[in-house]
Amino acid sequence: MASAAAASGGDQLMIGDMSLQTLSDGNLVLPQGFLFPEQSPEQLMPILTRHGVAQDPMEPPLNVTLMRQGDRVVLFDAGSGPAFQASAGQLPAALEAAGVSPEDVTHVVFTHCHPDHLWGVLDDFDDPLFANAEHFIGQQEWDFWFDPSTIDTIGEARATMAAGALRRMEILEDQITRFRDGEEILPGVAARATYGHTPGHMSFELRSGSESVMVLGDAIGNSHVSFERPDWHVGSDQDAAMAAAARMSLLDQLAHEQTRVIGYHLPEGGLGQVARKGDGYRFIPL
Template identity: 60%
Template sequence: MKLSRRAFSLGAAALAGAAAGLPRRTLAQTSVALGGMRIDMVSDGHLILPRDFILGGLPEEELAQILAEWNIGDGPLEPPCNLTLLRHDDRVVLFDAGSGPDFQPTAGFIADALDAVGLAPEDITHLVLTHGHPDHLWGLLDDFGDLYFPEAQIYMGQTEFDYWTDENTVGTIGQARQAFAVGAKRRLDEVADMITFFRDGEEILPGVAARATYGHSPGHMAFELRDGSESLMVVGDALGNPHVAFARPDWHTGSDQDAAVAAATRLSLLDQIASGQMRVAGFHLPGGLGSVERVADGRYRFVPSA
């Protein structure tokens, strides 16, 4: 039997992970039917982030109350990484590519999650990217620089692509994110001629419409999934956590590249989701799927799916 480079890479990664005793999240977490659509949230693992990356500089007393409601103590934050998988007619659509092998050792396990729902990377027919940050993009390529989802047609917003492939971005993004820029450009240059570009408001696939949600990154996109009267918003990192992003969406947080624009986006997006009684699928939300409750004017609550 001929062993492909991808199979070799996956086998080596599995052995390395077992040897290091790294945590692996391998199962689909939550799923929902949306008319004729089936949506599964599959785990790519989780990140380990310094608290100040998201929470630095926020009002301490109110912040402590919000975090207590989610049982978040001191120490680093460990947000989950949930990829949205849509099966509709003959399409198998994955939203975002995950971290791949080069970002953090606690993430990059999408192969296990796909296997748990009876799929392989070759089964993905469409790959839709919300934005160019490492945990969403770097899984485009494997250890050898080959396409990890070789049969997938790739979709990305034109504004986001232009930003990450601009030669000037690495010099203007700030030292803390320079590796993001280098990694994004290398991967996007590799697949540039395979990408279908779109802009705000376009229906990129049947029942899948792009929604501009700028701020977390310059061209960040969310996606409204709709079949008949039922709808769900794939929010990527426009709603990047279940606590302050909902309880105080007006706060400016360090994880956003343009904090003011991101705050305005959150307020508008949460109002739309709550008013429309839409479901929500979030990359860093617990379990991935849930709903939004309006608590007060400009304040909301994330309710995870049972």
């Protein structure tokens, strides 16, 4: 059985009647050149060295957010499952350590349909892992990945993820509720468009009174380069220019409003705050 420590990458956080906890799905293993294809070593290495992540390949963490609110047990994203990378797919063990069975989950809310966020939604038999849950996804994200022509137009490097997304969307179709930017999909949970990483990427503002937390997904995908130089393009973003614009706007808002955040690929469980640092920003773990 997984240890209790394996369940959480960070401390629990209360927002009104919402209990928030991050669960580790493991980590990815990605070449620096994939994440930062436009930057020279002279540009990149000082930032990575300052943050102690200069190794190549890089190993970004995977933080799935668990929210408990009354009789609701909500997951924001579903992890990678067993078929993506060997270092990932640990969400089932983390759920067990947190005292949650897949049958307990009432809602699964997707930020977007990349493999490390979506592929964990099916079990080893290709049945929905969270069989009792209602699943939510943004209409624009759904339209893009559910379109059969996407696999032929997205580019060879992304064709496998397009095929994987479509297959899972087809299996889940009857369990999925679609929503649009600005909608309150659950009490205190509002969708916030952060397009660019994918065509319909959504973040989620969790609010109770004057308290709030932003579940970022991959709108801000790392705690180093994208904080110090949010204008730099990131290779994992499908529309890098749009993603950079969304990132700069979001960081400015989060720092100004002192909103707490949960980032899918941010360190120490992803819970923290954004602060200004010179012309850029820094991530402060809680």
